[in-house]
Amino acid sequence: MAYAYLFKYIIIGDTGVGKSCLLLQFTDKRFQPVHDLTIGVEFGARMITIDGKQIKLQIWDTAGQESFRSITRSYYRGAAGALLVYDITRRDTFNHLTTWLEDARQHSNSNMVIMLIGNKSDLESRREVKKEEGEAFAREHGLIFMETSAKTASNVEEAFINTAKEIYEKIQEGVFDINNEANGIKIGPQHAATNSTLAGGQGGQQAGGGCC
């Protein structure tokens, strides 16, 4: 499929907060209650539309466990957006946000858009972190914020799409240098294409994305 832009995302946060489930809900529109521990990196992709333009999201889902942190760190490179996820029913996952944020800031490009996500909003009865606390943390660190539920799909679309909107705005403002792939943005084979042909999309994508 032809796209105008490709954005690379990375999903980070403590183990068990629901990173893989968020990705699965966004790409496959389904929820898997029991998910194996992610021990490396997994990928997802989906096309969205912003401002009438086709945008392809390439999403890297990472392992949350401390022992995989050194591997995860190398995956920030070239990400345009990050979803930093905590679990509203586990205070410790919220407390660790500072460490995650430091990691992200240190290993990514400075323009990376970070979306803070309080996941598992369906488990209101077990809530340990107030919504206001999430909002306050986001405000303090200049992040966008949403509470989501990968189980009910509440706000999941919005979380991914709002992040893309923010990146798209930065492109319009000229903040992102879209010709520098280190920013996690690639221009599609046919920028703002109206007559997308199948073959054109595939071939161009390979030429544009494969070689660097």
Next chain:
Amino acid sequence: MFSRVRSAVASLVGGFMAGSSSSGERASGADLPMKFPYERPVFLGLSQDEVECSADHAARPILILKETKRLPWATGYAEVINAGKSAVNEDQACCEFMVVKKRPTGSFTPCKPSKRRSSLPNGEGHNLSESSMENAELVFHYWALFDGHAGSGAAIMASRLLQQHIVEQLQEIVDILQNPALLPPTVMGDDLDHTSTPCMPRALTRASSLRNSPCTAAPRFFTEKKIQHESLVIGALENAFKYMDAQIERERVVYNITGGCTALVVVFFLGKLYVANAGDSRAIIIKNGEIIPMSAEFTPESERQRLQFLGYMQPHLLGGEFTHLEFPRRVQRKEVGKKMLYRDFTMSGWAYKTIEDEDLRFPLIYGEGKKARVLATIGVTRGLGDHDLKVHDSNIYIKPFLSCFPEVRIYNLIQHEHGTDDVLVMGTDGLWDVLSNEEVTEYVTSFLANCNPDDLNRYTMAAQDVVMRARGTLRDRGWRITDDRLGSGDDISVYIIPLMYGNRQS
């Protein structure tokens, strides 16, 4: 010519000359259909999107087996793409459980992995003796790595088909291998009973035995070589490589099959591990922390004498532009007439010879270590494919100097006990270029020691860890590993195979 070669040498990138793909792919070019589309190893089960994500030369994600996938023996696997030397990852891998059925006489049906594979992914519970009784079939486990160059066509094709060639070779000898008590007959179809016990009375003279033999078996003169069963398996593997290479040569006329590849194959068959290697990948066994090398690399340096001998015997292969002799450095025109150190195919030491005009030609083997090249083109001297590869901007073919024959080593697995941390490590040169056997052993051993022994992911996590250590992290001055050494910018693929499952099966 010399300036041409010099510029070719200057443009060497990684393990291979960058410009060679254009000259090397001539008519088998892009017009022809693909034999197989580009893919990552089948067992990774990646979608097109995932393959695209994985080809990120900046972040270089380490791909591992998905949680839902399992390889036989809980084998661990991890891979990473190069740092930019080629658009796609040119390593390929294959891991399968294969069934060898006796071929019905006269018909030809290559044996595909049976459906049993899905219900018994580990091949466990497959009662060998029982099934062989009723069906005359044998089974083997197969792990393979292919490191492609100048295109991925040959590597992909070999990763899909080499195991079928092995099956075909073994089909011929199923009956013989099922009878471990009897030595293979020298002539097929002979009564097996006579092969191991010659019945010729000693007193009989050769002449009288010629006239009338008291035995029904063919008369036996002098001594006869005893061929062991495992030699038949080695022969089957060697021939499988030969037929694989021939198939690539044949089909490149009808399909777009680019480049060439190394091949490192491990087969667990009848209680033994057979490690067949053609190229510069490597396999080692780590047992109780001790290292047992299971392969040796084939490079211009390790195969110098074979290559020089070929150049000497068939000088036309050198196109009048190369000399088969080796000198410590390029010979200069002003040195003609002087005596200079050299060595020929007959020598491992050095001697002096008077320099002649012919010695000014470019050396057949030039460069040191990882930079050593045959015909200024290729740094690996065994493998599959490369039939169209030529010296840059010339008509000199490289293929005659490359050999597709593997060296096969055997590890008698079931004669040893193995613990959970005893493994066989297979890696492409991307791993071994930057880490020594000792370092890999240390990393793998200490990683596994810190893992839950019952965790089925432990070998994959160990493979991921060792790939990470070979890749390193991207700093200001490129990819760096421990002690600020350069990390590997090459494609890296690693299997970690726990050996205890071999004991359990047998």
